[in-house]
Amino acid sequence: MAAEVSVPARRRGTRAGAAARLDRVDIWFGGFHAVAEVSLDVAPGEFVCLLGPSGCGKSTLLSTLAGFLVPSSGAVTVDGAPVAGPGPDLGMVFQSSEALFDWQSVRRNVTFGPRMRGVGRAEQAAIADEYLGLVGLRHCADKLPDQLSGGMRQRVQIARVLANQPRVLLMDEPFGALDAQTRLVMQREMDRIRAATGCTVVFVTHDIGEAITLADRVLVMTAGPAARIKSVYPVELARPRDETSAGFLTLQRRLRQDIGDEVRAALRDQGLDQGEPA
């Protein structure tokens, strides 16, 4: 099986990742203050994880970066240019594989972006081959998404986005719906794919281990409303990361403590707090 994974050949000229920047981004939904003045600088090629309790506005922030949402105030820029709306430079991998086009083969899903740009057939075939190879799914090219397992469907989503050679890859809890074993495999895969493409990644998750495994930097968000970035943890551990190493465990403990405060705050907000566990 391993033979099927293509070496990260850069023959298509993978484009280097771009710098992404949020500058005092404020987001209101009617009277609800979702995100309060978040500023964030992501360096070219950096892998950043947004970590926080569910409902804290992580996905909202990501949607803003992707151009799906316009912030109430503040600026979103990629390599200095303001984000005017969604587009192929900002690739989005969604949590649900519902985002795949079920009526198209895996291959046609992957070549969707190039096809919309009017890329020729031969070129499309080469693109499909390359990116399906990158995620190890060449043998599934002619299947429909429904015929694949959850982990494979997420790999199709990743290949489909990468086929556009995005400058920034945005991932909204992409492995959140997978079982624990598959998630581990996917995290390793992600590490490899990221190394192969060199694109900038902003990755939303509520899984602490996942964040430490993948990120160069972990940003912890406060519980909403009016969510902001609470703390920043650089992860200076050698890749691939060993979740049993001392450094990993120390960081995990610190993050757990940090997040725990926010989760308790969120639960208090929902009236679910059962008294403070030590």
Add this chain to the structure above:
Amino acid sequence: MSLTADPVAPPARAPIRRDGGRAALVSVASVLLGLAVWQLLAARFGPALLASPMQTLTAAVELAKDGTLFDSVLASARRIVIGWGLGLLVGVPVGLVMGRMRLVRTLLDPYIEFFRFIPPVAFVTLAVVWFGIGESSKVVLIFYTSVFIVTLNTVAGVLAVSESKLRAAASLGAGRWQTLRHVVLPATVPHVVTGARLAMGNSFLTIVSAEIVAAQVGLGALIWTSRNYGRIDWVFVGIITLGLLGFVFDRVLRIVARRLLGRYGVKL
């Protein structure tokens, strides 16, 4: 690294139906029972009110011999196919645009909500006055009865397209038109097929009233003229042929939709 962690799920396959033969048997038995009840009722009320199965069959043979039956079926089927087809041709694009553009939806909604409660039979007189006694007035009525239901189902389908698919299309670089053509339309196919089937049913309900006035041929015309001749048995032939024709049309529609549109999630 192993990439075999998540094996290919087996393709979804319909479970083997062990009761297939039995179901067919039950259907046949049901039809036979219905015929028996019909026969009993006919014997009880007499041929002036109710033609028996045998009398109906004889009348059908009589009508088939002089070509009336075949011509009637052909004329009605033609009107239904053309009117229904036009209904699809107009209803699907209108529904797509309505579903995607709130302004158009708001503009057209009152009309659709108004007209869909007015049965085609109410328009028979107007149709003849406006479109003459030829084919057009009948086709227009079938079109009328098809177009709203197709439109409404298409709109519902468009509104049901998942937000993540639309966002995915936008972030993969699809423009508005490309999204409509390559994402919204295919994702809406199951709803369109449902609308088309309902519209087909409506068309059969409408064809008889469409042929009330000044139709020379057609199953509806056959039923109406038979009344003038006092031929209850011919009326029965018309009604039963209409039912059979509708059954055949729906079957064909289902098979064609399943064969051609299966990958769009059409399950019939």
